[in-house]
Amino acid sequence: MKSDPGFYDYWPYHNRPKIKWPNGKKLAFWVAPNIEYYELNPPKNPNRAAWPQATPAVAGYSIRDYGNRVGHDRQMKLLDKYGIRGSISLSTALCDHHPEIISACKERNWEFFSHGIYNTRYTYGMSEMQERDMIKDAMETIYKHTGQKCAGYLAPALSHSELTLDLFAEVGTELFGNDGGFYTCDLFHDDQPTPIHLRSGKQFVSIPYSLEMNDTIAFVVNKMEPRRYGQILKDNFDRLYQEGEASGTIMCIPTHNYQVACPHRMKAYEAALDYITSHEDVWVTTGREIAEYFREHYYQAAINDIAEKQTSIQGAQ
Numbered sequence: 001m002k003s004d005p006g007f008y009d010y011w012p013y014h015n016r017p018k019i020k021w022p023n024g025k026k027l028a029f030w031v032a033p034n035i036e037y038y039e040l041n042p043p044k045n046p047n048r049a050a051w052p053q054a055t056p057a058v059a060g061y062s063i064r065d066y067g068n069r070v071g072h073d074r075q076m077k078l079l080d081k082y083g084i085r086g087s088i089s090l091s092t093a094l095c096d097h098h099p100e101i102i103s104a105c106k107e108r109n110w111e112f113f114s115h116g117i118y119n120t121r122y123t124y125g126m127s128e129m130q131e132r133d134m135i136k137d138a139m140e141t142i143y144k145h146t147g148q149k150c151a152g153y154l155a156p157a158l159s160h161s162e163l164t165l166d167l168f169a170e171v172g173t174e175l176f177g178n179d180g181g182f183y184t185c186d187l188f189h190d191d192q193p194t195p196i197h198l199r200s201g202k203q204f205v206s207i208p209y210s211l212e213m214n215d216t217i218a219f220v221v222n223k224m225e226p227r228r229y230g231q232i233l234k235d236n237f238d239r240l241y242q243e244g245e246a247s248g249t250i251m252c253i254p255t256h257n258y259q260v261a262c263p264h265r266m267k268a269y270e271a272a273l274d275y276i277t278s279h280e281d282v283w284v285t286t287g288r289e290i291a292e293y294f295r296e297h298y299y300q301a302a303i304n305d306i307a308e309k310q311t312s313i314q315g316a317q
Helices: 058-081 099-107 128-146 164-179 215-221 226-243 263-277 287-297 299-316
Strands: 027-035 087-090 111-114 249-256 282-284
Touching: 027 058, 027 226, 027 287, 058 099, 058 249, 058 263, 099 128, 111 128, 111 287, 128 164, 215 226, 215 249, 215 263, 226 249, 226 263, 249 263, 263 282, 287 299
Parallel strands: 027 087, 027 249, 027 282, 087 111
Antiparallel strands: none
């Protein structure tokens, strides 16, 4: 049995090679709206139930439908106000169910990355070929409807296999060469980008996508009031902005339009966005741009530093 997932090496935060974001910015800031589609009666998965409620889960389904009907428009206008281009964690079935959402985001040059096809269909129990086909279907759908070569991945409902990252990178290369399939949001182990081990040897990056700043974790799991959520966003930013003086950091706010875009939660969210974007030395960007910049400027330096530190650790044992 593995003692860790094996996707990355231990790499102490202290004394890494310094990162400077474009124009000397201290912190890279991105917002990742999860724009999802849930089925009322999805195919059953023996490893995980799609709904915690009894079937039919009308209440669970309808609040998520609210996110696409109402919440998306509300959050999109707020991000427009602060000049933030969303990086959409997309359930690609949305391209067929709600093409008007895709069109509105495409007009704003938002990024689209893969969150699977439906958020009620999980990786658990799939064969390697089934998972590969699902990943390929989602990437091809994004390209068909947006013209974007999908770069990033967040597994549907965070469901993973040991081969997920390998398959995503390989399908990305098959479809789009080096422009496709080169970053993941599924690992929550760092505040800076890190290189990831793949069987193909492709340059592949994990970028921070914070579960702690995720609105569903805040509101549903941790039972926070909106003003408390707004405050932790500011506190998180303050620490990362301070540390970014020494080496560039990343802050991500993962959102859901049926959570943060409810009317009573928007005021606190807007206050946090206003606070973050009012600071100098913040690079307001997308997931793809962060991963591309790191691959081009810092990937090899990171690999070299990791190897040096691993050698040092082994020598001390």
